[in-house]
Amino acid sequence: MKNDQAILRIDHITKAFGGILALNSVSFDVRKGEILGIIGPNGSGKTTIVNCITGFIKMTSGKVFFHGRDISGKPAHKIADMGITRTFQIMRPYYSLPAYKNLVIPLFSPRAKRTGGWRGGGQLGDRNTVGIDILEEIGFERDSYVPYKAASTLPTGYLKRLELARCLALKPEIILCDEVFSGLSMSEIASMVPLIERLQMDGITVIMIEHRLRELFRVANRVMVMNFGEKLTEGTPDEVMADEKVKEAYFGSEEVEEVMTYA
Amino acid sequence: MEQRRKERLDRGIKVRSDGLYALMSWRELSYLTLPRLVLIIGMLMLPFLMPNSYWQRVISIVCLYALLALSFDFLAHFLGLVSLGGAFFIGVGGYLSAIMNTSLGLPPFMAIPLATLLGAGICTLFLLPCLPLRGVYFAIVTLMYPLALARVIEAMDLFGGTDGVLGVDSFPNPWVEQYFVIAMVFLFMFGTRRLVNTDLGLVLRAVKDNDQAVKASGMSITYYKAIAVFIASAMGCLSGACLVHIYMWAGISLFALDFSILPIAATVIGGGGTLVGPVLGCFILVPISELLREFGTLRIVFYSLVLMAFIVFRSEGIMVYGERKYHQFERWVKV
Numbered sequence: 001m002k003n004d005q006a007i008l009r010i011d012h013i014t015k016a017f018g019g020i021l022a023l024n025s026v027s028f029d030v031r032k033g034e035i036l037g038i039i040g041p042n043g044s045g046k047t048t049i050v051n052c053i054t055g056f057i058k059m060t061s062g063k064v065f066f067h068g069r070d071i072s073g074k075p076a077h078k079i080a081d082m083g084i085t086r087t088f089q090i091m092r093p094y095y096s097l098p099a100y101k102n103l104v105i106p107l108f109s110p111r112a113k114r115t116g117g118w119r120g121g122g123q124l125g126d127r128n129t130v131g132i133d134i135l136e137e138i139g140f141e142r143d144s145y146v147p148y149k150a151a152s153t154l155p156t157g158y159l160k161r162l163e164l165a166r167c168l169a170l171k172p173e174i175i176l177c178d179e180v181f182s183g184l185s186m187s188e189i190a191s192m193v194p195l196i197e198r199l200q201m202d203g204i205t206v207i208m209i210e211h212r213l214r215e216l217f218r219v220a221n222r223v224m225v226m227n228f229g230e231k232l233t234e235g236t237p238d239e240v241m242a243d244e245k246v247k248e249a250y251f252g253s254e255e256v257e258e259v260m261t262y263a
Numbered sequence: 264m265e266q267r268r269k270e271r272l273d274r275g276i277k278v279r280s281d282g283l284y285a286l287m288s289w290r291e292l293s294y295l296t297l298p299r300l301v302l303i304i305g306m307l308m309l310p311f312l313m314p315n316s317y318w319q320r321v322i323s324i325v326c327l328y329a330l331l332a333l334s335f336d337f338l339a340h341f342l343g344l345v346s347l348g349g350a351f352f353i354g355v356g357g358y359l360s361a362i363m364n365t366s367l368g369l370p371p372f373m374a375i376p377l378a379t380l381l382g383a384g385i386c387t388l389f390l391l392p393c394l395p396l397r398g399v400y401f402a403i404v405t406l407m408y409p410l411a412l413a414r415v416i417e418a419m420d421l422f423g424g425t426d427g428v429l430g431v432d433s434f435p436n437p438w439v440e441q442y443f444v445i446a447m448v449f450l451f452m453f454g455t456r457r458l459v460n461t462d463l464g465l466v467l468r469a470v471k472d473n474d475q476a477v478k479a480s481g482m483s484i485t486y487y488k489a490i491a492v493f494i495a496s497a498m499g500c501l502s503g504a505c506l507v508h509i510y511m512w513a514g515i516s517l518f519a520l521d522f523s524i525l526p527i528a529a530t531v532i533g534g535g536g537t538l539v540g541p542v543l544g545c546f547i548l549v550p551i552s553e554l555l556r557e558f559g560t561l562r563i564v565f566y567s568l569v570l571m572a573f574i575v576f577r578s579e580g581i582m583v584y585g586e587r588k589y590h591q592f593e594r595w596v597k598v
Contacts, residue, residue, distance in 0.1 A: 054479070080481035088479070094472040097465065105469045106480035108462045127462055170481055 006065075007032040007205055008053070008084070008174060013062030013072075015048050015229075022048045024229045025062070030174070035196065035206045037216045037237075040226030046209045047089060049226075050176045054086045055079040066174075081111045083173035087163035087180060089209075093151040099140065100147040102162055103131030106169035115171040131169070138165045138195060157188040164195070174205045181212040189215050217241070266598040271591045298589070302539070303449065310441045318553075319437055323509055325549045326444035327502040332526035332533070332541030333451055334498040340536035341459050342491045343471030348386070348405030349522035352499020353506060354412060356382040360504035361428040361513035371432050375504040382500030387493045394488045397474065406523065413518035427514025431507050444505055448542060451498050456538045458494075467491050525549070528566065532573045534580025543581055 006029035015023040023045045030036050038046050052059040055076040064072045071079055080086075094102050106112055107127040135147045138161050146158065154162070160180050167175045177196075181189050189212065196219050199206055210216040217223070217237040224234040225246050233243050240246055313319045331349045338346045360378035363369045369377065393404045415421065422428055434440035458464045466487055469477050474484045507513040525548060526541065533544030551569070555562035577584060 056475070056478070075483070076478040077481050077483045080479055085481075086479055088475070092473045092476040092479075094469045094476065096468065096472055101465060104462055104465050105477065105482075108466050109481040111481045166476065166480060 005031050007067060009065040010053065011063040011065065013052055013059045013064065015052055015057065016060045021229050023052065026231050028224055028231060028234060030205060030207060033200065033203055033205055034221040035200055035208060035219055037220035037223040038207065038209045038226060039213060039216065039223060044226040045229040046226055047178055050086055050178050050209060054084060054176060080170065083111065083170070084176070085167035085170050085172040085174070086176040087167060087178055089178040091159040091163055093159055093162050095152040097151060098148050099151055099154060099162060100128060100131040100135055102151055103134055103165055103169050104128060106166050107131060109170060111170050134165050134169055138168065139191065156183050160184065172204060174207065175199065176207045178209050179211065180208070181210055181215055193219055267595045268598055269593055270596045271593050273591055306445055310438065316437060319441060321550060321553050323441050323444050325545050326448045327506055328525055328529065328549050329448050329542040329545040330451060330498045330502040331522060332529040332545050333455060333538060334495040335526045336530045336535055336538055336541045337455050338491065338495045341464065341471060342467050342488060344488065345402045346405050346495065347402050347523045348408070348496070349499060349526050350409035350518045350520055351405055352382070352386055352496050353503035353522045354409055354518040355386055356500025356503030357507040357513045357517040358422055358428070361431045361507045362422065364431050365428055371434060371508045375501065375508065378504040379497050379501040382503070383493050383497035386496035386500065387489055390492055391489060394485045394492065409518040409523070413515045416515055425515060427512055429512060431511045431513060433511050434508055440509060447501060452538060452542055459538070528570050531570060532580060534582030534584065537582040537586065540580050540582030
């Protein structure tokens with residue numbers, strides 16, 4: 001693909017925590033409308049990439065280009081306002097509020113007012129109603145009162161969806177999903193996968209950080225592998241799985257067999 | 264052994280009276296409005312019920328503390344910032360109003376609103392540097408400013424130095440004074456109660472719950488904190504501005520820490536997060552403090568005891584307890 005199709009270009013970003021290099025000169029492109037998976041062992045810098053791109057931590061050096069514009073060093077809320085949203089690995093709902101009220105907050109943001117929220121164009125209308133609509137779309141059963149329950153009483157599966165819903169309320173161009181599958185049961189993941197695919201059909205670019213390789217390889221168009229803060233390789237799921245370096249550094253000899261058989 | 268537990272049930276009437284239904288029956292209408300009416304009428308009657316002008320003055324002071332306590336409650340329970348800034352707000356508002364009155368010759372009813380808005384702006388500006396931070400910084404900074412400003416005024420002999428600003432105009436008469444402050448308490452009490460349930464109020468509560476998620480939603484938390492701090496400091500500055508016109512004097516004692524501490528005590532006693540409890544707390548604490556005046560500084564000991572008793576036995580506060588009893592049935596059931 002040509003370079004101008006890259007919606008997000010990460011250019012040699014480095015992040016040092018004291019003397020430890022969490023990210024060492026990592027570069028990659030994200031193409032418009034694709035699902036890019038980022039995998040790697042624990043501590044390989046996956047979440048740090050998300051934090052750097054979304055401005056939650058300041059990178060030591062390097063640049064991030066969004067539609068060719070340099071966005072590195074901008075504060076987190078400005079970056080979210082441009083349409084790059086993220087979910088948190090440890091879910092961060094507003095626990096004291098009911099689920100649908102959780103969405104009133106992103107719908108109140110300047111970006112949602114401009115874009116009209118998810119799918120909307122123009123007028124936003126009543127934020128409570130829009131919030132419930134988004135929740136229903138994302139798998140909250142409207143008639144079972146789940147949207148009206150306090151977020152603190154919701155199970156993990158719903159909280160993960162709520163994280164996604166919060167991103168969607170902003171009508172984002174890119175969603176960075178930080179381990180949306182982790183902590184979910186197989187059946188919950190099975191219902192999440194079509195959701196991610198629908199986001200792609202809606203034209204949203206998705207970057208997924210995952211440990212659940214089997215499920216990730218099913219949805220991802222491309223996969224990037226990280227190890228010790230460096231990019232090991234990138235390519236289609238099949239290419240990545242065939243890569244000797246990846247096998248050595250990440251999978252370990254037994255696990256890869258298993259993944260290959262199932263995927 | 265037989266075990267029992269307390270079961271709590273919402274009163275059916277409450278569930279139904281949340282919406283339009285309330286308009287359909289007197290019973291439900293009064294269920295909703297009676298507590299509010301009792302409060303409003305009670306407060307309006309107070310100036311008449313007081314035996315002499317000394318106690319009428321106490322009512323005004325109670326109301327000023329009530330504004331401070333509301334400001335504390337609003338910041339602490341709806342934004343998550345613990346403010347020790349009562350003295351700071353009182354001082355800034357008080358000095359501003361006094362100076363506008365004596366130097367610029369503005370009458371009290373022009374000086375007070377101006378001092379409120381200007382003071383709130385100044386306070387917000389002073390507090391802006393610590394707004395992006397989380398944790399105890401806000402409390403420490405709000406505690407530091409009144410101490411520092413009092414010393415600056417003393418050392419540099421600003422605004423009359425230790426003598427203070429003399430000859431500040433009073434309110435036209437005691438009735439105007441009392442009903443003005445009572446009206447202000449109503450305005451801010453019902454105003455903030457309404458505000459926290461609007462979408463903007465939800466965002467403020469979200470900042471308290473989870474500021475990272477608010478950032479991730481494309482909103483600047485500093486901006487929303489600044490809005491809330493502006494509202495809270497406006498309440499404090501208004502209180503200070505009224506105070507100088509009641510005492511007809513502005514001095515360093517406006518920065519006294521009483522103004523920071525008593526509102527917190529009142530909020531603990533009255534019930535935090537209700538935006539009514541703090542007002543009730545002031546109506547309990549300030550008169551007690553006046554009754555104990557002859558004990559001198561020993562009244563602080565008594566105060567501490569009352570506070571301690573509330574923290575140990577009713578840490579939720581009067582209002583939270585009362586609301587629960589009003590809205591819910593409680594009964595013991597066998598396990």
